[in-house]
Amino acid sequence: MKALTRRNALQLGSSLLGLGLADILGARARAAESGKPTNKKSLIVFWTHGGMSQQDTYDMKPEAPAEYRGFYDTIKTSVPGINVGERFPGQARVMHHISQVRSVHHENGIHAPSAHWMQTGRFGPTLARNAAQHPSFGSVIARSKGAQAPHMPAYVTIPKSEAFGYQAAVYLGKASNPFEVGADPNSKDFKVPNLALPKGLELKSVENRRKLLNRFDTLRRDTDNSGVLDGLNSFKAQALEMVTGDQVREAFDLNQEDDKLRDRYGRNTFGQSCLMARRLIENGTRYVNVNHFDTVFNVSCCDMHANGSSLNNTYADYKNHLCPQFDQAYSALIDDLEQRGLLKDTVVAVLSEFGRTPKLNARGGRDHYPNAWTNFLCGGNIRGGQVIGSSDRLGAAPHDYPLKPPRVIASIYKGMGIDLETTMMPGPGSRPIRLIDAEPIPELF
Numbered sequence: 001m002k003a004l005t006r007r008n009a010l011q012l013g014s015s016l017l018g019l020g021l022a023d024i025l026g027a028r029a030r031a032a033e034s035g036k037p038t039n040k041k042s043l044i045v046f047w048t049h050g051g052m053s054q055q056d057t058y059d060m061k062p063e064a065p066a067e068y069r070g071f072y073d074t075i076k077t078s079v080p081g082i083n084v085g086e087r088f089p090g091q092a093r094v095m096h097h098i099s100q101v102r103s104v105h106h107e108n109g110i111h112a113p114s115a116h117w118m119q120t121g122r123f124g125p126t127l128a129r130n131a132a133q134h135p136s137f138g139s140v141i142a143r144s145k146g147a148q149a150p151h152m153p154a155y156v157t158i159p160k161s162e163a164f165g166y167q168a169a170v171y172l173g174k175a176s177n178p179f180e181v182g183a184d185p186n187s188k189d190f191k192v193p194n195l196a197l198p199k200g201l202e203l204k205s206v207e208n209r210r211k212l213l214n215r216f217d218t219l220r221r222d223t224d225n226s227g228v229l230d231g232l233n234s235f236k237a238q239a240l241e242m243v244t245g246d247q248v249r250e251a252f253d254l255n256q257e258d259d260k261l262r263d264r265y266g267r268n269t270f271g272q273s274c275l276m277a278r279r280l281i282e283n284g285t286r287y288v289n290v291n292h293f294d295t296v297f298n299v300s301c302c303d304m305h306a307n308g309s310s311l312n313n314t315y316a317d318y319k320n321h322l323c324p325q326f327d328q329a330y331s332a333l334i335d336d337l338e339q340r341g342l343l344k345d346t347v348v349a350v351l352s353e354f355g356r357t358p359k360l361n362a363r364g365g366r367d368h369y370p371n372a373w374t375n376f377l378c379g380g381n382i383r384g385g386q387v388i389g390s391s392d393r394l395g396a397a398p399h400d401y402p403l404k405p406p407r408v409i410a411s412i413y414k415g416m417g418i419d420l421e422t423t424m425m426p427g428p429g430s431r432p433i434r435l436i437d438a439e440p441i442p443e444l445f
Contacts, residue, residue, distance in 0.1 A: 040148065040345045041145075041345055041346075041347065041380055041415065041416045041417050042148070042281045042285070042286055042287065042288075042342075042345060042346045042347070043141065043286070043287040043288070043346070043347045043348075043349070043380075043412065043415075043416055044277045044278075044281060044287075044288050044289075044290065044333070044346060044347070044348045044349075045138070045287070045288075045289045045290070045348075045349045045350075045351060045412075046274075046290050046292055046326075046330070046348075046349070046350045046351070047119070047162060047167075047289055047290070047291045047292065047351055047352070048292045048326075048350060048351070048352045049111075049115070049162060049291065049292070049352065049353070050111070050352065050353075050368075051352035051353060051354045051355045051356055051368075051369075051373055052352065052355070052356070052373075052374075053070065053355065053356035053366045054102070054355045054356070054372070054373050054374045054391070054395055055068065055069060055070050055356070055358060055366075055395050056070045056071070056072050056085050056087075057084065057085045057087075057088065057323075057374070058084055058085070058088075058100055058102070058374045058376065059100075059102045059372075059373075059374050059390075059391055059395055060072070060074050060083065060084070060085055061358075061393065061394060061395050062074055063393070064358075064393060064394050064395075067359050067360050068358050068359050068360070068394050068395070070360065072085045072086050072087060073085075073086045074086065075088075075089065075092050076092065077091075077092040077093070077095035077096075078092065078093055078094065078095045078096045078385075079095045079096050079385040079386075082095055082100075082385070082387060085323075087323035087324060087327060088323065088327045089327065090327040090328055090330065090331025090332070091327055091330060091331050093331060094331050094334045094335065094378075095384075095385065096384050096385040097334055097338075097343070097378040097379065097384040097385070098376050098377070098378040098384050098385070099376060099377050099378065099382055099383060099384055099385075099386050099387075099388060099443075099444055100374055100375075100376045100386070100387045100388065101374065101375050101376060101377070101388045101389055101403060101408065101441065101444075102372075102374045102387055102388065102389045102390055102391055103372065103388070103389025103390060103391060103398035103399070103400065103401050103402050103403050104372070104373055104374065104375050104389075104403050104404070104405065104408060105370060105371050105372050105373070105397070105398050105402055105403070105404070106354070106370045106404055106405060107370060107371075108123075108354075108370055109354060109367075109368040109369060109370050110126075110127050110368070111164075111353060111368070112125050112126070112127055112130035112164055113125050113126060113127070113130075114353035114354050114370060115162070115164055115166050115353040116130075116132065116133070116134070116164070116166045117353070117405045117406075118351060118352070118353045118405045118408075118409075119136045119137065119138075119166045119167060119351075119353075120132075120133075120134040120135060120136055120137065120166060120409075121134075121137060121405065121406040121409040121410070121435075121436045121437070121438065122134045122406075122437075125164075130164060131165070132164065132165045132166050132168055132170050133170065134170055134171075135168070135169045135170045135171065135172045135176065135424075136166055136167045136168060136169070136178075137409050137412060137413070137436075138155050138157075138167055138178060138287050138289055139155065139167075139168060139169035139170075139172050139176040139177065139178070140172070140176075140413075140418075140424065140435055141154075141155065141286060141287045141413075141416060141418070142154040142155035142169075142176045142178075142286065142287065143169070143172050143175075143176040143424065144418055144422065144435075145286050145416065145418070146286065147284050147285060147286050148284040148285070148286055149247075149283060149284020149285075150247075150284075151247050151248055152247070152248060152251065152280070152283055152284035152285050153178075153179035153248075153285055154285065154286045154287065155176070155177075155178045155179065155285070155286065155287045155288075155289075156178060156179045156180075156181065156277075156280055156285050156287070156288045156289070157178040157179070157180050157181065157288075157289045157291060158181045158185065158273040158276055158277060158288065158289070158290050158291065159181050159182070159183060159184050159185065159269060159273060159291065160180050160181065160182055160291065161178055161180050161289075161291070162291050167289060172424060178289065181252070181276070184269050184272075185254060185269065185272035185273050185275075185276045186267060186268055186269045186271070186272040186273075190254070192249075192252050195248060195249055195252065247283070248283075250283075251279055251280055251282075251283035251284075251285070252276065252279070252280070254272060254275060254276060254279070257275060257279070261275070261336070262275060264328075264332045264335075264336075265328070265329050265332045265333070265336075266325055266328045266329050266332070268325050270290070270292055270325050270326065270329050271325060271328060271329040271332070273290045273329075274290060274329040274330065274332065274333045275329075275332075275333075275336075276288075277290050277333070278333060278336055278337060278340075278342070281342065281346055282340065282342060292326065330350070333348065334348065334378065334379075337379065343378075343379045343380075344379070344380070345379075345380060346379045346380060347377060347378075347379050347380035347381075347382060347412060347415040347416060348377065348378050348379045349375065349376070349377045349408075349412055350375060350376050350377075351375050351408065352373065352375070353370075354368055354369055354370040354373055355369050355370070355371075355372060355373025355374070356368070356369050356373075357369040358372075358394045358395045358396045359394075371396060371397050372391040372392075372395060372396060372397050372398050375408055377411070377412070377415070377444065380415045380416075381415055381445055382415055382444050382445070383443070383444060383445060386443070388401065388403075388441060388443050388444065389401035389402070389403060403441065404438070406436055406437060406438035407438045407439065407440065407441055408441070409436055409438070410436045410438040410439055410440040410441075411440040411441045411444050411445075413435060413436060413440070414440040414444075414445065415444070415445075418435065420434075420435055420436060420439075420440070421434070422434070422435050423435070
């Protein structure tokens with residue numbers, strides 16, 4: 001964060017958090033004034049970069065040859081006839097809430113273009129030119145719905161946004177970018193850097209400058225007949241409130257949770273990120289994206305290409321470290337949301353850009369594979385306890401009901417109560433553009 005000078009201390013809405021909060025709040029106000037109906041729907045997405053192996057998790061093939069079926073047995077779930085991998089006992093218990101979509105597919109096995117497609121609904125980047133070309137669905141949701149409570153960020157990424165930049169707003173503008181936590185929620189001394197005042201600046205000093213700003217704007221309002229300055233001052237005050245007030249700071253404070261509940265989620269980065277997601281949704285954030293990766297090695301928790309014993313993209317890590325963490329935190333979140341009455345208004349989706357090869361490679365791992373994989377959703381108005389689509393006997397291709405990434409995103413929009421006929425401005429070349437060129441999956445609703 002750049003230093004806060006005397007001059008920009010009086011410009012509290014412009015970049016105090018590096019996010020253009022005054023712009024964010026102004027955009028939210030304009031949306032409210034448009035007269036569009038609002039709803040209470042929220043969204044939590046787990047972005048599992050690199051993709052889980054469908055043969056080892058949800059779409060297991062116990063009758064396939066050994067080199068295809070992998071190392072794990074299946075277990076029964078709360079839904080008769082739906083089985084999952086043995087590393088997922090928590091999800092097995094809550095499967096009646098979950099809809100699995102087992103026939104997602106496309107034709108590109110490279111991270112960048114595939115991740116862009118899955119997070120924006122539009123194909124674009126290549127390996128040589130991987131800059132984001134369209135806004136993420138998170139930014140679209142932030143733009144169209146805003147936060148549900150004053151001062152709360154509409155769109156948050158935990159612990160940080162993914163490296164390609166495909167979770168950003170692009171041409172929708174900075175006001176629709178995510179608020180990035182930027183720190184590990186499991187750290188003993190965790191705090192959100194973007195909610196900390198710059199070094200050398202005390203809260204009392206900021207409050208004094210706010211009073212000075214108020215007096216200065218009062219003088220200007222006396223000569224302003226349009227009312228514009230009243231609105232501008234309001235946005236700046238709300239931006240400052242995010243930094244100096246208690247509401248947002250407390251929403252990020254996991255120490256307010258009971259230790260037993262924190263243990264239920266898991267005392268690790270992913271577990272505490274999931275708990276933070278629930279706290280943020282409960283306090284008025286519209287959409288939280290939890291990025292599932294190993295903060296020690298800064299690698300995908302699902303992108304395992306080999307089998308081995310070191311904690312670095314291996315099946316041993318997948319079995320003993322990553323799967324149990326994911327299962328514990330995800331199932332704890334579903335339980336927690338349900339017990340608090342939040343699940344009926346919160347869509348929870350687990351997404352990835354592709355799956356893993358059906359056949360184990362020479363190193364005992366699985367490589368990138370876009371031809372068939374599983375995404376799953378629950379909560380909100382999603383019908384749980386079902387499997388949509390299927391793959392062939394080896395998990396190598398859709399057997400029926402093949403679905404491309406945009407249809408999953410269209411379903412998330414529908415679950416959020418967003419009109420799919422809505423257009424956004426500005427689009428590429430300052431032309432309006434539809435939210436998504438796809439229809440939702442009707443069986444989900």
